[in-house]
Amino acid sequence: MSAAPVVLDAMGGDHGPSEIVRGAVAAWRTHGVPVVLVGREREVREELERHDATEIPVVHADEAVPMSERGAPATAGASTSLAVGCELVRRGEGAAFVSAGSTGAVVSCAVRLIGRAEGVLRPALAVALPTLPGGSTVLVDAGATADPTPEMVAQFGVLGTTYARLVFGVPDPLVGLLSIGSEPDKGNRLIRGAGRLLHELPVRFHGNVEGHDVLAGRVDVIVTDGFTGNIVLKSVEGCVRTALSMTAAAGIAAPEDLAVVARRYDPETHGGAALLGLRGTLIVAHGSSGAATIARACQVARDLAGGRPRTTP
Amino acid sequence: MSAAPVVLDAMGGDHGPSEIVRGAVAAWRTHGVPVVLVGREREVREELERHDATEIPVVHADEAVPMSERGAPATAGASTSLAVGCELVRRGEGAAFVSAGSTGAVVSCAVRLIGRAEGVLRPALAVALPTLPGGSTVLVDAGATADPTPEMVAQFGVLGTTYARLVFGVPDPLVGLLSIGSEPDKGNRLIRGAGRLLHELPVRFHGNVEGHDVLAGRVDVIVTDGFTGNIVLKSVEGCVRTALSMTAAAGIAAPEDLAVVARRYDPETHGGAALLGLRGTLIVAHGSSGAATIARACQVARDLAGGRPRTTP
Incomplete structure (x- = not known):
């Protein structure tokens, strides 16, 4: 030990x-x-x-x-x-x-x-989400800071990169910024500002990702503000439960079998949220x-x- | 006709x-x-x-x-x-x-x-989402205005109320404000401001709802800014697909049976987004x-x- x-x-x-x-x-x-x-x-x-x-x-x-x-x-x-x-x-x-x-x-x-660690503007919550291909993506910030500045959001990319390296063992994690279109001019002021800054930070920045990419495993780190991140995290949890309940209600599969899938999205499985920074x-x-x-x-x-x-x- | x-x-x-x-x-x-x-x-x-x-x-x-x-x-x-x-x-x-x-x-x-219609500050996209109990909830704004003011967001509640009356036939629709906690002090500045204003508007305001309420059918209208709304909408669509793909991959149910559930969340089924206002x-x-x-x-x-x-x- x-x-x-x-x-x-x-x-x-x-x-x-x-x-x-x-x-x-x-x-x-x-x-x-x-x-x-x-x-x-x-x-x-x-x-x-x-x-x-x-x-x-x-x-x-x-x-x-x-x-x-x-x-x-x-x-x-x-x-x-x-x-x-x-x-x-x-x-x-x-x-x-x-x-x-x-x-x-x-x-x-x-x-x-x-x-706070030296140089960190604001801590951020990181939550690992299981993705469709089988790996994980870390969502950061999942709810610590509801009103960050663009500088804070960009720095969450650096914090998330460290998390993906240490927890997932990914040597050079790919970072996506959660927005409403793939082009850099898409988003609200906060996220467009964070996107410009992310290009200058020591992260492997992929650019914007969208809502349907959250569980798609396209990137290792998804960067967002704590307001959006918390809502997305809870939407995803609720939505998996809903889809599986509907599947059970339609008589397509037995609830106990579906529990196998549900368990992957249970907060139980995440191992908790890490407060980074x-x-x-x-x-x-x-x-x-x-x-x-x-x-x-x-x-x-x-x-x-x-x-x-x-x-x- | x-x-x-x-x-x-x-x-x-x-x-x-x-x-x-x-x-x-x-x-x-x-x-x-x-x-x-x-x-x-x-x-x-x-x-x-x-x-x-x-x-x-x-x-x-x-x-x-x-x-x-x-x-x-x-x-x-x-x-x-x-x-x-x-x-x-x-x-x-x-x-x-x-x-x-x-x-x-x-x-x-x-x-x-x-x-714009008279008195409307900014138009908003409304999308009807099927909920677990079987009805629908209208999400507004689903992406028209990425950076609204609190006044605009509050007014989306009025626009959504009209939608739920006319399209769902609900006489007195219940309106929830999408945030990160049920208490009125939870949220970012924009949403807290919108929450204060919603109390003064002619809508049946339930207060805040959270991410896991999006498909739960607790309210008829979910009010949010266009940035958050667009991300939530796409997350929900992606997430239903992911949960069902995982279910199919686990051999729990046949893909063609799961398609019945998938269809409920297909953009096909929404009948399109309405630009209100x-x-x-x-x-x-x-x-x-x-x-x-x-x-x-x-x-x-x-x-x-x-x-x-x-x-x-």
Whole structure:
């Protein structure tokens, strides 16, 4: 096992510590990812004992940020598992932080405590989407910054390139800018401006891509603002569910068979969204994450933190 | 048959006049929609003769706007079928104009010749999407205005309400604003501003909806800016194709069975996008439209023009 461990928020998520601890055990034992759990020590240790995994270290934090604050940019108090975990990363005692807590709370706490990496204008959420040919495309920004400048959007291309290198193992990722036509003059002012800047940045810029390219696997990185990115991500998730439900309703295939396809687009499978551009790596897992997703998020965190490609199956 | 006819551009579309004329014949005979064809008279009459439908009137236009100008805001010359058709609507000799020509060319020509309705800040494209419960939701703006103001976006809610009344026959349509969270403070500046204004307009405003609501049938009208709307529309189309291709590739169902579901999301089925807010009704059909789509577009055009609900199957 390598250097600094991945710090895992034991108190985040809808299922409480039991599911997170199961994920930590899987990450540790199956994938060889060193982890540290942060949360109410007694509760967490009890869970670890169930799995006979008392070798996994625990750092105590008095409080949990309630999931009811989902969406609200809550200020996590210093004694919360969120703040204690981010603090460990800030001090270099953890390589990365993983939480299934409320996205708003996790992001605001991490930005405040871990801070931005030098030269980064604004952090961005990166989410890996499975594509038709079988690979993945990373969508960035998937919702961190609703009103970025063209400079910020262009820089998301650089952040996404790093992600595709480290997580997908693509040596020279191809970057597309999400717009409403393939020509460079197509788009709104923000995206046209970002397109001009992307030509000058150290990325392999393909030019514009459109909505129907999102799952087509034409590029490794799709760059967009956080408003559009969040809507596209949720539209895609909803749309796959709808298409499969319609297929089931039409009696064409059995719902349990269709679940195989649905699972590829489940937020579960993404392994969480990475907040790129901080001085330490942060992964926000979906609140409903089960153990397998938490374990996957820990792998992605380790890859991003250590610059060690790649764990993608 | 009622008052002014629907004017149909015989020269638009990828398949040339033969498919359009077949659509005109179907609209006329099967759905009782009065139509006038605009295009090179000899070619059009030859096609009409094939269907023994010489009773359909033809207005001559020397030229066709080539489909290669797709996307380019081409200025259609006065002798093109586009300009001649729009001119008929402007003079009140046609109730509506339907074209399967290049969207950019059709929209710019119609705005120039037909002009905006009084009080309308900016026209918007409306596209009807089939929803999971079985009804439809109209997405507006699906791509006419990439950089609207909050006032324009709010007004799209009024235009969409009229569409849902006339085309879907919903007496009091529910309007949702596409954003990145359900609370009114969620979104970018543009959408938050539009949300405040929507409360003051004569629409039944539900508040924000999110990406996963696009096909969920929670509202009758989804309001968005033309940049986001165009990307969402194309993402949804691409995504349904991808989910069904994955289902076929996994051997879960036969491609020909899945085609039933795919057809619901085919641009073919939408019956075209309506440009709302002009002094006359305009429907832009997809370039690849076959006869059935053209006929459906003529029905929608008649409904929107005549304020006569409803033809939706």
